Amino acid sequence: xxxxxxxxxxxxxxxxxxxxxRSLDIEGHLHECxxxxxxxxxxxxxxxxxxxxxxxFDAPAGLEKRIRKSLGRANRFSIAASTSxxxxxxxxxxxxxxxxxxxxxxxxxxSHQNWDLIARDVVSSHIRSLEPGHxxxxxxxxxxxxxxxxxxxxxxxxxxxxxTDMDYNLRGGRLDAVDGRQVAVIVFTRRxxxxxxxxxxxxxxxxxxxxxxxxxxYNMIHWSRDGMTFWAVSDLNTDDLRKFAKAQQE
Amino acid sequence: MRFLEGDKKTSFEQSVLPHLGAAYNLARxxxxxxxxxxxxxxxxxxxxxxxxxxxxxxxxxxxxxxIVRNTCYTWLQQNRSREFATGLxxxxxTAESEAPDPEANLLRNVDSEMLKRAIDELPVxxxxxxxxxxxxxxxxxxxxxxxxVPLGTVMSRLARGRKRLQQxxxxxxxKERQHEVQ
Numbered sequence: 001x002x003x004x005x006x007x008x009x010x011x012x013x014x015x016x017x018x019x020x021x022r023s024l025d026i027e028g029h030l031h032e033c034x035x036x037x038x039x040x041x042x043x044x045x046x047x048x049x050x051x052x053x054x055x056x057f058d059a060p061a062g063l064e065k066r067i068r069k070s071l072g073r074a075n076r077f078s079i080a081a082s083t084s085x086x087x088x089x090x091x092x093x094x095x096x097x098x099x100x101x102x103x104x105x106x107x108x109x110x111s112h113q114n115w116d117l118i119a120r121d122v123v124s125s126h127i128r129s130l131e132p133g134h135x136x137x138x139x140x141x142x143x144x145x146x147x148x149x150x151x152x153x154x155x156x157x158x159x160x161x162x163x164t165d166m167d168y169n170l171r172g173g174r175l176d177a178v179d180g181r182q183v184a185v186i187v188f189t190r191r192x193x194x195x196x197x198x199x200x201x202x203x204x205x206x207x208x209x210x211x212x213x214x215x216x217x218y219n220m221i222h223w224s225r226d227g228m229t230f231w232a233v234s235d236l237n238t239d240d241l242r243k244f245a246k247a248q249q250e
Numbered sequence: 251m252r253f254l255e256g257d258k259k260t261s262f263e264q265s266v267l268p269h270l271g272a273a274y275n276l277a278r279x280x281x282x283x284x285x286x287x288x289x290x291x292x293x294x295x296x297x298x299x300x301x302x303x304x305x306x307x308x309x310x311x312x313x314x315x316x317i318v319r320n321t322c323y324t325w326l327q328q329n330r331s332r333e334f335a336t337g338l339x340x341x342x343x344t345a346e347s348e349a350p351d352p353e354a355n356l357l358r359n360v361d362s363e364m365l366k367r368a369i370d371e372l373p374v375x376x377x378x379x380x381x382x383x384x385x386x387x388x389x390x391x392x393x394x395x396x397x398x399v400p401l402g403t404v405m406s407r408l409a410r411g412r413k414r415l416q417q418x419x420x421x422x423x424x425k426e427r428q429h430e431v432q
Contacts, residue, residue, distance in 0.1 A: 011409045015383065017390050035353050042354035046416060049357070050384040053365045059274035063288055064267070067295045074299055075259045117297060124324050125398070137400055155306070177398045179301050180317040 003029075006036045010043050115211070118231075119222075121178045123215040125185075126196050126233040129176070135187055135194070136172035146173045150184050158184035158199040159228065163247050168195065188244070195234040195244060202229035210245060212238065221245040262302050266295075269311045272386055273318045279381045280322040282370055286329075294321040315386070316396045319378065326374065354416045359423055368418040376411030383408055 006029050012018050013026045030037045129135050138149040143162040150158055153175055162170045171187045176198070183200040202224050211222045219241050220233045232245050273294060278287040298317045305313055369377060375397070382393045390408075394401045 008409065011412055012390075012405055015390070015408075017405070038356070039353045042356045042416065043412060045356055046354075046412060046419075047384065049360060049365060050369075050380065050415075053362045055362065055366060055369070056271075056385055057275045057278040057284075057287075059270050059291070060284070060288065063274065063291065064270055067267070067270070067292055068263070070292065070296060071259060071263070071299055074296060117300070120324060121320060124320065124327060127327070128323070128398070133403065134399065175395075175398065177316050177320060177395075179304075179320070180298060180313055181301065181304050182395070 003033060003036055006030070006033070007039060010036075010040055014040075014044055014047050115222075118179055119213055119215060119220060122198055122220065122231045122233055123218055125176050125178060125198075126218060127216070129174070129185070129187075129196055130194065135174065137174040139172040141170050141172075143170060146170065146186065149173060150175075154182055154184055154200075156184075156199075156201045156228070158186060159226075160186045160197055160199065161248055161250075163188070163244065166243070166247060167191075168244050168247070190234075190236060190240060190244070193234055193236045193240075195232055195236060195241070197248070198229075198231040198233070200229055201227055210242075212242070214238075223249060225249060258302060259299075262299055265310045266298055266302070266314050269314050272311055273314055275385060276315055276318050276378075276381060277322055279369070279377055279385075280319070280374060281325065286325065290321050290325050291318065293325075294318040297321065309392070311386075312388070312392055312396055315382070316398075319396055354413075355420045357416075357419050357423060359426060360419050364419060364422050364426075365415075368415050368422065371418060372411055372414060376407050376414065379404055379407040380411045380415075 006026055009018060009022065009026060013023060016023075018026070030040055138146055140146050141164070143160075147158065147160075150173065158173075164170060168188045168190050171189055171194075173184060173186045176183050176185045178198060178200070181200060183198050186197040186199065188195040188197065213220050213222075218233055218235055219238050220231060221241055222229070222231045223245065224230065230245075230248070232241060232248070234241050234244075236244075270291070273291050274287060277290045277294070278284060281287050281290055294314070294317050298314055301317075369380060372380065378397060379393060382388045382396060383390075388396075390401050390404045393404045397404065399407075
């Protein structure tokens with residue numbers, strides 16, 4: 001083990017994240033090399049300083065109360081919204097009927113807001129993925145490499161089509177997170193444009209209607225099928241992206 | 251239905267609300283402002299509640315912190331897009347020399363304030379890795395899952411973040427010493 005390797009791995013060594021063999025290698029080298037040993041001392045002391053530096057920010061006193069309050073509000077709203085609309089129809093008094101319409105509108109609004117939040121998250125994630133080195137965890141143009149890579153990493157098998165013959169070229173895949181759940185992302189390119197196809201289980205059996213939106217200059221198409229949710233995002237024009245979405249669904 | 255919905259709130263409060271401290275700490279470090287951190291945490295909790303049905307058990311702190319982290323990034327993109335766009339790996343990579351690492355100095359006179367300032371100055375992705383590792387004591391794997399990047403990226407972000415801290419603190423220390431001499 002040489003000095004350069006030791007310096008490069010010193011942090012992971014301190015964090016106890018190296019395998020036994022490499023860990024022992026470093027330990028051996030630290031005994032022999034006083035420069036590396038001083039370097040280790042410096043980083044170890046920095047690590048202790050940060051840990052013991054009273055750097056943890058405590059949440060302000062009123063925050064928990066405020067969150068509980070808005071949770072209560074959100075919960076009451078969802079109880080009201082989930083009471084089925086026909087019950088309101090039976091009550092049938094005109095005031096109640098008006099209320100039913102209001103609640104129904106509320107339901108549509110919540111699901112729209114949901115959709116909106118997810119759309120926002122998907123676009124942010126798409127933008128992040130365009131940073132250097134963030135696009136793939138597995139890089140391959142072979143479906144039989146990309147698909148099995150997800151085994152054991154997510155609890156579903158992402159279904160997608162290799163559309164190379166239509167000039168949508170498979171490039172690879174990665175794990176990502178959208179709204180706190182782990183999702184599979186399959187990466188395609190068409191000419192210079194990158195398409196990210198997000199896939200996760202939605203529990204919905206079918207929503208053949210595609211929904212199309214544009215956010216921050218990116219086009220996105222969303223559909224559900226066989227209990228899975230799909231979002232395709234790209235800076236491609238809407239027509240080409242729609243063709244891609246259609247071919248994926250065929 | 252009524253009971254189910256009520257249960258959802260109770261079980262959310264029991265498993266997710268106790269991690270409020272971790273959520274606020276992360277948001278505070280990423281936004282670098284106490285008021286923004288409160289807003290982000292509150293929004294993150296509302297999102298978490300909405301999607302609690304999709305949470306399949308496991309580590310609820312990591313699950314919540316993933317949402318807090320993503321909410322912070324959305325917030326940073328919307329409110330501080332300039333800072334956000336320049337703080338990323340590529341820029342900082344070219345700024346570092348390709349020469350082998352110099353030996354780090356043992357720091358002797360660093361106080362909490364200096365440390366805090368030095369961490370605050372790190373690019374957001376390095377800051378995030380350091381906070382999750384040192385303050386939340388998470389493993390590289392947990393950090394990789396929360397940040398949505400491969401393990402190797404976590405390792406290099408931590409290494410580069412610490413190297414920068416070393417350099418910044420060494421400079422700050424020697425300035426302080428000069429000050430005392432004068």
